Amino acid sequence: MSGIASIHLVENALLVSIQDDVNDTEILELQDSLSRRIAQDNVAGVIIDISALEIVDTFVGRVIAQLAGISKLLDAKTYVVGMRPAVAMTLVELGMYLPEAQTALSLSHALSQLRSD
Amino acid sequence: MPCRSCEVTDLKTQERFTPLARFPLHVSRDVVQARQSVARELRDRGVSNIRVTRFSTAVSEIARNVIVHGGGGEFSVYLDPAAGYLMTVSSDKGRGIADIPQALTDGFTTAGGLGRGLGGAKRLADVFEIISSADGGTTIKMGIKL
Ligand SMILES: Nc1ncnc2c1ncn2[C@@H]1O[C@H](COP(=O)(O)OP(=O)(O)O)[C@@H](O)[C@H]1O
Ligand SMILES: [Mg+2]
Numbered sequence: 248m249s250g251i252a253s254i255h256l257v258e259n260a261l262l263v264s265i266q267d268d269v270n271d272t273e274i275l276e277l278q279d280s281l282s283r284r285i286a287q288d289n290v291a292g293v294i295i296d297i298s299a300l301e302i303v304d305t306f307v308g309r310v311i312a313q314l315a316g317i318s319k320l321l322d323a324k325t326y327v328v329g330m331r332p333a334v335a336m337t338l339v340e341l342g343m344y345l346p347e348a349q350t351a352l353s354l355s356h357a358l359s360q361l362r363s364d
Numbered sequence: 365m366p367c368r369s370c371e372v373t374d375l376k377t378q379e380r381f382t383p384l385a386r387f388p389l390h391v392s393r394d395v396v397q398a399r400q401s402v403a404r405e406l407r408d409r410g411v412s413n414i415r416v417t418r419f420s421t422a423v424s425e426i427a428r429n430v431i432v433h434g435g436g437g438e439f440s441v442y443l444d445p446a447a448g449y450l451m452t453v454s455s456d457k458g459r460g461i462a463d464i465p466q467a468l469t470d471g472f473t474t475a476g477g478l479g480r481g482l483g484g485a486k487r488l489a490d491v492f493e494i495i496s497s498a499d500g501g502t503t504i505k506m507g508i509k510l
Pocket of ligand 1 (some may be wrong): 425430432433434456458459460461467472473475479481482483504
């Protein structure tokens with residue numbers, strides 16, 4: 248059983264929506280399979296939709312930050328879309344930054360940025 | 365499920381409370397269950413979105429620490445009606461925290477983590493107390509004003 252949605256190929260990007268009930272084990276599995284797919288599918292970007300997430304704590308934040316670092320090494324950009332304002336404010340208070348990740352307000356915004364690259 | 369025999373005792377006042385909910389903390393799924401249950405209780409009581417997110421993030425950090433550093437334990441949620449707080453208590457029988465101020469420092473970790481969970485949780489909660497010893501394990505009480 249998995250609390251995470253499957254990975255979809257949309258245009259030249261991989262799209263994944265993380266569900267709110269995702270646990271630490273599942274998010275590490277996602278990091279693993281997404282990293283493999285970036286190399287395999289030779290995509291320009293990875294779009295991580297976190298609009299369902301009520302919280303992003305230091306563990307999930309770190310996994311997302313690492314994923315962005317991995318995709319950069321594999322020559323793909325990472326977009327984090329749909330972050331709730333309350334989540335953003337809490338991340339700042341935790342002192343968490345996602346340096347390699349681009350943030351975009353919506354999926355279509357992320358896709359149009361990827362197209363124009 | 366509330367039950368008479370599993371009351372929580374306030375660490376300071378020794379007052380007893382009947383928990384709203386009580387969970388084991390052993391696997392990572394338990395962390396999700398604990399923080400989602402706290403979020404539900406807070407939302408039911410009309411607490412604002414941002415405050416629900418802040419406090420359930422703190423719960424997630426502390427509950428994960430019980431599993432990762434404390435070898436597992438348990439978690440309970442109760443109301444302190446007199447003070448108007450929702451309180452949580454997490455406890456484990458692990459090795460304890462040797463130096464609490466050091467553990468609270470951002471970036472300090474003994475397990476290759478980010479080291480921002482404990483200090484972060486303290487900033488996100490309205491009430492935060494740690495009781496820890498090498499032979500008694502670690503108990504952390506957190507509260508949010510309703
Ligand atoms: N329940 C616990 N039992 C024993 N040690 C703990 C516990 N919670 C936290 N600690 C200690 O405090 C340190 C800091 O915790 P935290 O800020 O959450 O960082 P991290 O979990 O990333 O290591 C941990 O590395 C650990 O040494
Ligand atoms: Mg931690």
